[in-house]
Amino acid sequence: MRGAELLLILGALQSFVSQRIHVYQIPEVTVSEDTTVTLQCNYTLSNMENATLGWATWYKHTLRGPKVSNIDGEFIGRVSQAAQNDFTERRSAGIQLHRAQLSDSGIYICQVSFSLKNDVSGHGNGTFLIVTGSIENNASYNFLIMLVIVGAVSLVLLVSLAAYLRCTNNGPNTDNITTAEQQLHAIENTDYSMVNMPTTQFCVESPQRKRSPNTQVYCEVAVYYEIQGSR
Template sequence: MEGIRLLVILGALQGLHSQVIHVFQIPSMSTTAGSIVVLECTYTITNLNESTNGWFTWYRHKLHGDVVANTAEFFKGRVSRVQAEDFLNKKLANIVLHRVEMSDTGVYICEVSLLQSQVISGHGHGTFLHVTEAKEITVKQNELVIPLSVVGGTLILLSLAAFYLICIRKASASTKKESSNACVEFKTQAFDSFEEV
């Protein structure tokens, strides 16, 4: 009789050790200061009955470090969480950071806990969030606009120089009145072609 009890206890303990939560996170993402960002976290369970009770916690920089929640001073009023039904039914543990700040740059770790006969927990490898200033993106856009403006300006100057040279040639080859008319005609054609572009 003792041997059967021992086998049952060992079987139960082995079953508990094989119950595992696998947590998945995006390794890295970037956003700009002042924006909204979704930190995604999903999980799967192995050898567990569907749980009706569980929770998830996000930490900043290290597991069990600073908690990322509205109750934390640093994130006060800036964190939204998925609903409890989505956590249990869809296996989502996402949070949303509102009004992202430059100082939010760092690693965010998602930990999922489910209550069975005991608490079973698992955590992801973390998501590195890189926050840049909004003006850095504007500068990158301007970096493209400036070269295009230089090229456009150069083309206009070259066209005007060509116009001037043609007028001089025609002036030397014909009378003053004919060259003046040729210059006006060329000028009209040149500006018409610019308008088409």
């Protein structure tokens, strides 16, 4: 009697083990919005002889969470499931999500179930779906970034040019100094009465009315030259 009970227990355990389902999913998928994305799901079932009816159910975020199907909530009209032949022969339970939206980002869990002597089911670890902006939006964003960079570089160049011109305009006027030197040497060569007297002393002590035209120009040029030289 004990032997018969042991055989029954072993048979039940073997039946349980043979009917166990393992479900596999891709960890992560990235797709652009307004495109179609495939969420893959595959399973293994050791004993397919008694598997007369099977199906796949998809959930978003958590197991038993919002269902992902063509007739549920935000996914109405946007979900395509694997054909029955693919499900039973290829053991594929994936779905396609059409016109992906940014709000579709999240974890999607695939659960595979079979109606045997007892209902048996198993689920995967989930696929993390990431929906990014469309290609057109990304191109516009990159173009805007490029315009900002070009504008910043142009502004720096303009500021640098303005600073350079300002420094150049505030510098000494070498042309005026050169002209003053030429006039001063020309006057010194023609008016010998000022040779023995320092320029500053002569121009201060000599009344302007007693100066000749050449002497007057000499004083003005000399004073200008000394002022420029002291800077």
